[in-house]
Amino acid sequence: MQNNLVQYIYGIADNALILGQRLGELCGHGPNLETDIAMTNIALDLLGQTRSYYQYAAKLTGNEATEDTIAFLRSEREYKNVLIVEQPNTDFAYSIGRQFLFDVYHLLMLEQLQNSSDETLQAIAKKSIKEVSYHKRFSLDWIKRLGDGTEESHTKMQNAINDLWTFTDELFYQTDADKAMVSEQIGVDVTQLKDTYYSIISDILTESTLQVPDLKYFQKGGKQGIHSEHMGYILADLQYMQRTFPNMNW
Amino acid sequence: MNLRRSAQIGIQKMTVQQIHIDPKLAAILESVSDPEIPVLSIMEMGVVRTAEIKNNIAEITITPTYSGCPAMDVIGDDIKKAFAAKGIEAKIDLVLAPAWTTDWITPKGRKALEDYGIAAPLEPEADIEALLGNKKLVKCPQCGSQNTKMISQFGSTACKAFFQCQDCQEPFDYFKCLK
Numbered sequence: 001m002q003n004n005l006v007q008y009i010y011g012i013a014d015n016a017l018i019l020g021q022r023l024g025e026l027c028g029h030g031p032n033l034e035t036d037i038a039m040t041n042i043a044l045d046l047l048g049q050t051r052s053y054y055q056y057a058a059k060l061t062g063n064e065a066t067e068d069t070i071a072f073l074r075s076e077r078e079y080k081n082v083l084i085v086e087q088p089n090t091d092f093a094y095s096i097g098r099q100f101l102f103d104v105y106h107l108l109m110l111e112q113l114q115n116s117s118d119e120t121l122q123a124i125a126k127k128s129i130k131e132v133s134y135h136k137r138f139s140l141d142w143i144k145r146l147g148d149g150t151e152e153s154h155t156k157m158q159n160a161i162n163d164l165w166t167f168t169d170e171l172f173y174q175t176d177a178d179k180a181m182v183s184e185q186i187g188v189d190v191t192q193l194k195d196t197y198y199s200i201i202s203d204i205l206t207e208s209t210l211q212v213p214d215l216k217y218f219q220k221g222g223k224q225g226i227h228s229e230h231m232g233y234i235l236a237d238l239q240y241m242q243r244t245f246p247n248m249n250w
Numbered sequence: 251m252n253l254r255r256s257a258q259i260g261i262q263k264m265t266v267q268q269i270h271i272d273p274k275l276a277a278i279l280e281s282v283s284d285p286e287i288p289v290l291s292i293m294e295m296g297v298v299r300t301a302e303i304k305n306n307i308a309e310i311t312i313t314p315t316y317s318g319c320p321a322m323d324v325i326g327d328d329i330k331k332a333f334a335a336k337g338i339e340a341k342i343d344l345v346l347a348p349a350w351t352t353d354w355i356t357p358k359g360r361k362a363l364e365d366y367g368i369a370a371p372l373e374p375e376a377d378i379e380a381l382l383g384n385k386k387l388v389k390c391p392q393c394g395s396q397n398t399k400m401i402s403q404f405g406s407t408a409c410k411a412f413f414q415c416q417d418c419q420e421p422f423d424y425f426k427c428l429k
Contacts (some may be wrong), residue, residue: 048318
């Protein structure tokens with residue numbers, strides 16, 4: 001049960017870590033100052049949430065595990081994030097599309113996690129949900145502006161949504177650890193969120209004059225630790241200092 | 251992430267239902283300011299949840315404004331320093347529940363924010379209208395005009411949005427409502 005709980009926590013926290021890392025890449029590289037600041041602030045919120053989850057996982061793990069050993073010293077297969085969060089910042093539309101498709105899920109999931117029978121997860125969810133509702137406001141606003149903007153912004157936004165759509169179904173996939181935690185009322189049964197998710201997403205895309213992709217084939221694997229080709233590069237960036245100078249400090 | 255520091259300040263217990271601050275310690279805590287907003291003490295900010303002396307050690311619990319707020323580590327260090335100056339050892343824990351809300355900023359704290367040039371948080375509905383509906387509800391802390399425009403939903407820190415006054419032209423931060 002302890003190990004299932006740790007794996008379950010990784011499944012939630014790794015999403016926040018990897019998306020935070022991706023957004024952090026935009027620091028100093030956003031399309032303009034305001035969006036640059038917004039996206040790096042979202043990254044900061046996500047990293048803060050990651051720390052709370054990892055501190056808890058470290059306590060459960062014992063054996064001198066810390067939030068930092070969990071963040072920096074696992075190998076690729078041990079990260080349980082979904083594939084969508086590791087997708088690159090191809091252009092601003094991709095960054096916004098990724099954020100939007102994740103934020104809607106994230107908020108729905110946290111709303112349920114607030115009722116977890118685990119007091120710590122409940123507390124982290126209640127803290128995070130306030131921040132994530134701001135993230136969702138930001139990404140929704142941009143989906144509408146780009147979708148219902150110029151011909152150019154519309155095309156780019158549509159392309160990004162079409163490409164990222166293949167990663168949405170995985171959000172509702174459950175591992176054995178997830179199922180075990182759901183049966184103990186600790187975890188969220190994400191399969192129950194799927195219809196609501198797609199209906200919210202479809203409404204917003206339609207309002208933004210964007211087409212809802214009609215795709216039957218979906219990618220998955222991240223939750224089992226089998227990642228896309230981008231993950232190794234992300235970890236190389238993320239872990240470089242700790243791998244090169246073990247236990248370094250500043 | 252700082253390996254040594256994260257071992258120092260971490261989440262020990264999750265929930266503090268009752269605010270309990272020993273009046274003798276309150277004066278010392280009043281002297282510690284928010285590093286991002288130096289005019290505001292951490293007491294006025296509402297981040298101190300409990301403070302009591304146990305076995306000659308001041309045990310303080312604080313709650314983060316935002317999860318990733320980098321000020322929390324600095325606040326933890328500053329509390330320790332303030333107590334050390336009085337010859338008291340302090341132990342700091344973070345607590346997450348109940349989650350911090352802008353309602354905990356005291357009236358004195360709100361005034362300090364305004365004086366410093368940061369517009370204080372509105373009520374939730376007005377906050378949404380100001381941030382998403384382009385409604386002119388946030389008052390310029392410089393000239394008091396309500397003829398203001400949102401520039402960015404996120405400002406210099408995660409807890410603030412960025413505005414500009416259309417009358418005096420001064421840009422300013424607005425402390426977003428968090429409930």
